[in-house]
Amino acid sequence: HVRAMGSDVKAGDRALSAGTVLGPPQIGLLAAIGRGTVRVRPRPRVVVMSTGSELVQPDGTLESGQIYDSNSFALCAAARDAGAIAYRVGAVTDDAETLRATIEDQLIRADLLVTTGGVSVGAYDVVKEALSSVGDEDEAGGGIEFRKLAMQPGKPQGFGSIGPDHTPLLALPGNPVSSYVSFELFVRPAIRTLMGVADVHRPTGRATLRTEKALTSPAGRRQFLRGRYEDGEVTPVGGAGSHLVAALAHADALIVVPEAVESLEPGTEVDVVRLGR
Template sequence: MSSTTTRVAGQGEGHVWSVAQHLEDILATVRPLEPIELQLLDAQGCVLVDDVTVPVSLPPFDNSSMDGYAVRAADVAEASATYPAALEVVGDVAAGAGEPPTVGPGRAARIMTGAPLPPGADAVVPVEWTDGGLGEGPVESMTAHSLAPGGAGGEVRVFKPAAEGAHVRRAGSDVRAGERALRAGAVLGAPQLALLAAIGTPAVRVRPRPRVVVLSTGSELRPPGTELGPGEIYDSNSFALTAAAREAGALAFRVGAVADDAETLRATIEDQLIRADLLVTSGGVSVGAYDVVKEALAHTTDAEEDGSGVEFRRLAMQPGKPQGFGSIGPDHTPLFALPGNPVSSYVSFELFVRPAIRTLMGVEDIHRPSARAVLRTKKPLGSPEGKRQFLRGRYDAARGEVTPVGGAGSHLVAALAKADALIVVPESTTELRPGAEVEVLLLG
């Protein structure tokens, strides 16, 4: 299934892309996935394609919101603890039961929560307001608080009045037949699926959750839980990016780290295309001697006639200067080649990959929310001229303040774990003083 269109042409190796230009190219390339019909539970997390109209009112009939007795309000209007109303019990009404008994003057029917209001009744008296048919005081003052079905016969005493409609859930009081239950574009979570099931909808047309494959590159990478050798580190990028893709709404799959071998990486990518709507790699996109991603995808860097191919770029941003983006394979699967430093790869994901995933899903709001905040810091913060810098921060919504966390280094994973926002420093700003107003991107 194709998810991309023809990409815009590159602007040469010497061109430095702005953040806005790079994102614009991505969003001009990626298109929402084609709709499919899914059963309700399979549609969880997906985006609804069509409006859903209510076929039957909810609830479909007047029913009781309490365990108690269905009565005529007029028969209990004068009921009190001193002068209770005595009513003949004509039967029981349970949820899903057959034909309910008719409640005439001076009569009542035992009723369970959710059971239909029987003919003749216009109110429900909670069992706690009665003697439960035991001929004693109110149930609420007794040890037993249950309502045991007993069939027709006997008498119940009611100690409080109930107005017409009391403890009755009217038909259509939730939604009425013909109304719109959900709008196209709604993301289907548990409450939305509950509504669809409640109105009898077994399946819906949705855009599927994108399948995102994440892999790291680097011969020095080892999985957590193994022993490190000289010069080796644990692979954190693939875990961070896979988790971030899932948070964005994707079905994400992590592939074990691939060694610095172009043929191995090329084969791995080709193998993963069968289950990917989008591919993400980290590492190997700079100008070093072992930039394996650039080497493995060298045959795609010159765009094909159909616009496919991966282009490696320099961006005017910090962190995350080296980036690769394009599409590969017969289905033009989007591929993001992110830098290898942990902070660089995560920030790049939030700025570029997350909007692409959300676009594939078909949601309207593809970007993280932003806010204006007052910078809380003891000393001025510097920023390189001509680059848009993204600093980690802790955002205090109540105070409208943001505090930087850690330094500007792109390797500071511990600082990243403490941050819940990115502080955006524009290209033209070289210094931020304490108390300055800044833009923040809210993470999570």
């Protein structure tokens, strides 16, 4: 009943590599080898806020022209899933000064700010109105840029930094599927980078397209369709509409259609992004 010295970890062995997420077993190992302290990166604090006067909390009553705020709940859950500490802010009305004041109030607890909605070309694109001039007021080079990307969903995007500490801000579109796909492609990698982990992106691979008819895609845009992956095959779920939350809820992969491809026949081998754990 004698356990040999070094049978678990030998002197000179690397117990844990840089970038390892410290969970209970890892903390136990550090204690077992006599390390009372180690240098770590804290979990990034992510503040998520939706914009839009039409948004109502899920337990509220809808009036004409109103919808429930689903984005802030979905993105908060996605931020936590990525490893962050997430704070959800109640939906901000379509008023530029109110939004700017809300963002300024949240800077004290944010390593990364994420907004959703108000970045397109509509009459109430409050995020663009509120933040487009930030760079002009910041002599140190901060500010938010708004771009139209060659992708679907998620064409309108905003990114930059704000506040005295140049806190990064990512402004995502407001349609639910556009918002979530944009999070997976841009926000999740940012969170994982702040954490210092190696696996910044979701796992990707190739799969055979399982569908009864050909899929179409707009020329010049990289399309991300929702799908179900199983045993090397991927089946599209729902349509391409950026409002189809139910289809997104039943998907566990994104089917990537390149910019130059306008049609995919059944049986074609495609790139997929695997969602979930």
